[in-house]
Amino acid sequence: MDAQITIIGAGVVGLAIAERASEEFKDVFLIEKNPTFGQETSSRNSEVIHAGIYYPKGSLKSKLCLEGKNLLYDYCRKYDVPFKNCGKLIVATSPDEIPILDGIKKTAINNGVDDLVILNKSQIADLEPSVYALQAIYSPSTGIVDSHSLMKRFETNLINNGCQIVYGSEVTGINRISDGYEITLLDSDKNIYKFTSRVVINSAGLTSDLVSEMAGLSDGTLKIMFCKGEYFRLNPPRNKLINRLIYPVPVHNLEGIGIHITIEMSGGVKLGPDVTYLESNIYDYKVTPSKQEAFFKSVRKFLPFLEFDDLSPEMAGIRPKIQKPGEPVRDFYIKEESERGKPGFVNLIGIESPGLTSSLSIANYVRNLIRI
Ligand SMILES: Cc1cc2nc3c(=O)[nH]c(=O)nc-3n(C[C@H](O)[C@H](O)[C@H](O)COP(=O)(O)OP(=O)(O)OC[C@H]3O[C@@H](n4cnc5c(N)ncnc54)[C@H](O)[C@@H]3O)c2cc1C
Numbered sequence: 504m505d506a507q508i509t510i511i512g513a514g515v516v517g518l519a520i521a522e523r524a525s526e527e528f529k530d531v532f533l534i535e536k537n538p539t540f541g542q543e544t545s546s547r548n549s550e551v552i553h554a555g556i557y558y559p560k561g562s563l564k565s566k567l568c569l570e571g572k573n574l575l576y577d578y579c580r581k582y583d584v585p586f587k588n589c590g591k592l593i594v595a596t597s598p599d600e601i602p603i604l605d606g607i608k609k610t611a612i613n614n615g616v617d618d619l620v621i622l623n624k625s626q627i628a629d630l631e632p633s634v635y636a637l638q639a640i641y642s643p644s645t646g647i648v649d650s651h652s653l654m655k656r657f658e659t660n661l662i663n664n665g666c667q668i669v670y671g672s673e674v675t676g677i678n679r680i681s682d683g684y685e686i687t688l689l690d691s692d693k694n695i696y697k698f699t700s701r702v703v704i705n706s707a708g709l710t711s712d713l714v715s716e717m718a719g720l721s722d723g724t725l726k727i728m729f730c731k732g733e734y735f736r737l738n739p740p741r742n743k744l745i746n747r748l749i750y751p752v753p754v755h756n757l758e759g760i761g762i763h764i765t766i767e768m769s770g771g772v773k774l775g776p777d778v779t780y781l782e783s784n785i786y787d788y789k790v791t792p793s794k795q796e797a798f799f800k801s802v803r804k805f806l807p808f809l810e811f812d813d814l815s816p817e818m819a820g821i822r823p824k825i826q827k828p829g830e831p832v833r834d835f836y837i838k839e840e841s842e843r844g845k846p847g848f849v850n851l852i853g854i855e856s857p858g859l860t861s862s863l864s865i866a867n868y869v870r871n872l873i874r875i
Contacts, residue, residue, distance in 0.1 A: 506532045509700035514545035517706035518657035523866035525664035536673035541654040547820030549765045552646040553857040556611040563835045571861035591645035591748035594636035596804045633744040677718040702847045729784045730824040732776025734817040742772035790816035825853035839872040
């Protein structure tokens with residue numbers, strides 16, 4: 504075998520897996536079709552370290568978010584990755600939303616998040632004088648991270664561990680051979696290469712369903728639908744009025760957790776993301792200027808100082824959803840596929856939020872699925 508372990512995809516999750524695997528194994532390869540790491544979903548998100556408040560109890564999302572949050576804070580401290588444990592407020596702006604806050608707190612406690620505090624109007628004003636809310640939940644363990652620096656650190660560490668990264672090469676074929684897999688690569692000059700690997704880890708994000716199909720694992724229930732999230736920027740100097748993350752009470756079904764306010768390490772402030780399933784799986788990162796009105800209206804409820812011209816179009820990201828619009832939220836799909844006749848092939852499909860928060864715990868989880 505040329506490789507013991509091959510990881511497909513150098514987003515934040517593939518990088519974390521490659522770092523973890525290369526601590527223990529020799530001949531680990533990381534293959535990425537783009538010229539460098541993190542050019543897709545991993546650089547087009549809110550960069551929030553989620554507390555793990557909303558996910559269904561017992562789900563991988565819940566377990567891996569909780570574990571991942573603590574691992575990520577420790578990792579950032581250890582390697583000087585910029586982060587801020589800024590906390591977040593979930594704000595009720597009308598009396599009918601107040602009971603929902605109680606429900607969120609109960610769900611969170613059930614999920615092992617026991618540090619949420621209910622704040623009244625004057626306590627909210629102490630923390631965020633420019634925010635309007637009747638009542639709020641404060642989550643002290645929520646934070647933000649500089650995701651580019653995090654991925655750069657993963658890359659440095661995995662190279663130091665001896666992992667080989669191959670950028671600019673797309674995996675186009677995966678065939679089962681006696682004790683592993685033959686992988687076909689197409690590089691940017693259209694050259695084709697083949698190599699063999701005992702274990703293959705599919706961490707291909709938005710096209711992970713297609714990579715799984717290349718290995719002969721077709722499954723209609725694991726088809727990815729591109730679901731776009733757009734952001735608007737809160738222009739200076741009004742960004743200075745916000746100190747932490749501010750979320751409305753969540754909308755039905757958690758398709759998204761509502762247009763919220765995210766702060767950045769640089770001091771910038773974004774609104775978003777919204778939730779729009781695309782008609783086809785195309786990489787559409789355009790921001791729709793006409794959405795400014797809807798963003799303005801939904802956020803003005805809790806940012807009364809806001810004026811329409813305080814906003815400007817920012818950027819968009821795409822979620823790899825495996826549930827159709829309106830369907831209940833699905834869990835991360837992370838499985839070693841022996842049961843489906845592909846031993847040593849590990850699939851990660853539908854790694855939407857909280858995938859960044861969970862990157863290190865996903866890496867440990869995947870490590871435990873590998874048998875060499
Ligand atoms: C709008 C939005 C907001 C979000 N906010 C947050 C947040 O605040 N906190 C949080 O925890 N999570 C958040 N997430 C989720 C988080 O961004 C993702 O879970 C995470 O980035 C997924 O990382 P990944 O490595 O699985 O995928 P990706 O970053 O998509 O990486 C996959 C990589 O695989 C490569 N690839 C694909 N096919 C092939 C192939 N055939 N050959 C070679 N390479 C291939 C791609 O080029 C890509 O680089 C958000 C997501 C979105 C869209």
